[in-house]
Amino acid sequence: MAEAHAEAHEVHHRSIWPLTVALAGGFGFGGLATQMWPLVVIGIVLLGVGVGGFLWQDARGISFAVKQAAEEKPFVGISVRKLGMWIFIVSEIFFFTGLIGAGLALRVRAPFWPNPASSDFPLNVPLTAVNTFILIASSFTMAEAVHAAHLGKEKHMKVFLLATLILGTTFVSIQAIEYFKIFLEENLTPWPNPIRPELGSFGSAFYTQTGFHGAHVTGGLFGLAFLSVKALRGRAWPSRAETVEIVGLYWHFVDVVWIFLFPIMYLIGR
Amino acid sequence: MAAPTTVAHGTERIAQELKRPYVLVLVLLAIVTVAEVQVPTLGRNLDFTTTLQASLLMTSSVVKASLVALYYMHLRYEPRLLSLLPVGPLVFVLLLVVTVMSH
Numbered sequence: 001m002a003e004a005h006a007e008a009h010e011v012h013h014r015s016i017w018p019l020t021v022a023l024a025g026g027f028g029f030g031g032l033a034t035q036m037w038p039l040v041v042i043g044i045v046l047l048g049v050g051v052g053g054f055l056w057q058d059a060r061g062i063s064f065a066v067k068q069a070a071e072e073k074p075f076v077g078i079s080v081r082k083l084g085m086w087i088f089i090v091s092e093i094f095f096f097t098g099l100i101g102a103g104l105a106l107r108v109r110a111p112f113w114p115n116p117a118s119s120d121f122p123l124n125v126p127l128t129a130v131n132t133f134i135l136i137a138s139s140f141t142m143a144e145a146v147h148a149a150h151l152g153k154e155k156h157m158k159v160f161l162l163a164t165l166i167l168g169t170t171f172v173s174i175q176a177i178e179y180f181k182i183f184l185e186e187n188l189t190p191w192p193n194p195i196r197p198e199l200g201s202f203g204s205a206f207y208t209q210t211g212f213h214g215a216h217v218t219g220g221l222f223g224l225a226f227l228s229v230k231a232l233r234g235r236a237w238p239s240r241a242e243t244v245e246i247v248g249l250y251w252h253f254v255d256v257v258w259i260f261l262f263p264i265m266y267l268i269g270r
Numbered sequence: 271m272a273a274p275t276t277v278a279h280g281t282e283r284i285a286q287e288l289k290r291p292y293v294l295v296l297v298l299l300a301i302v303t304v305a306e307v308q309v310p311t312l313g314r315n316l317d318f319t320t321t322l323q324a325s326l327l328m329t330s331s332v333v334k335a336s337l338v339a340l341y342y343m344h345l346r347y348e349p350r351l352l353s354l355l356p357v358g359p360l361v362f363v364l365l366l367v368v369t370v371m372s373h
């Protein structure tokens with residue numbers, strides 16, 4: 001056991017890029033929160049360096065993969081990487097809980113909140129219902145891609161990964177089009193505006209919650225694009241099935257968040 | 271060095287033993303989503319309170335999220351401790367909702 005621990009310690013990865021991206025998040029969001037724009041610029045630069053460094057390292061075939069395959073007690077038999085993603089997902093649940101909780105606090109205190117059943121409701125519910133199904137369908141194709149990867153079915157994996165990428169891109173595109181329409185035509189802005197001042201609180205909650213979700217989906221699309229390009233180039237690596245599964249876990253998580261956001265923002269009035 | 275073997279077994283199990291009710295789950299998710307979209311109109315016609323509508327929609331959302339987590343994220347087939355990991359924050363979700371609503 002002691003030898004196993006010593007070996008695990010020796011092979012622990014020392015890639016600098018995850019830390020760089022984490023620092024980018026710290027500077028970027030810290031700058032946004034305090035409105036110190038130079039910090040935001042530093043964050044964006046660090047993000048570019050971190051992601052670029054990872055892609056450069058990957059293109060050169062340099063691997064810092066964690067070689068310690070599985071956790072010991074209490075998570076016996078679960079790979080370190082998968083456990084890491086689950087812990088990240090737990091932190092994301094806290095993040096979205098705070099965001100939705102803030103929206104709920106705003107909802108119960110705002111002087112006005114639009115009713116989805118009324119004719120002047122600013123959001124397009126039927127279009128977003130279709131968009132919701134598109135995201136759910138992308139979770140289905142992702143689950144199929146993971147399954148195909150575990151079975152070693154190369155062609156199936158590529159097809160389902162690409163299908164997930166296309167469906168996810170469609171979801172974000174429809175959301176972007178809806179943003180433009182409601183901003184310009186329905187006068188729903190993230191801040192109070194003189195044309196429809198009563199929608200100020202709703203607009204603030206709507207853009208914050210759906211915007212952060214959209215950013216998470218866009219991040220997932222980068223992961224999917226990365227996997228798809230590698231798969232289409234025919235580049236396999238020893239833990240590929242597990243990598244597809246881990247990206248899949250993140251993708252399903254953003255689907256689960258939308259499962260709650262859709263009724264909260266589009267279907268429940270006050 | 272038994273750990274890698276355990277992982278290999280886990281991967282093998284996912285590949286071979288899963289019944290893959292993926293299509294059934296997709297159909298269920300679609301049906302529940304269509305039903306959800308009807309709630310505001312039904313609520314207006316049948317004079318449902320907002321609380322009742324919100325309760326119906328949150329229940330259906332929990333059902334949908336559970337289907338995704340259990341089958342697409344494979345939590346149904348993972349060790350119990352890992353399955354419980356994402357349930358932990360839900361206690362805080364409840365606390366937050368109760369706190370916000372009670373003020």
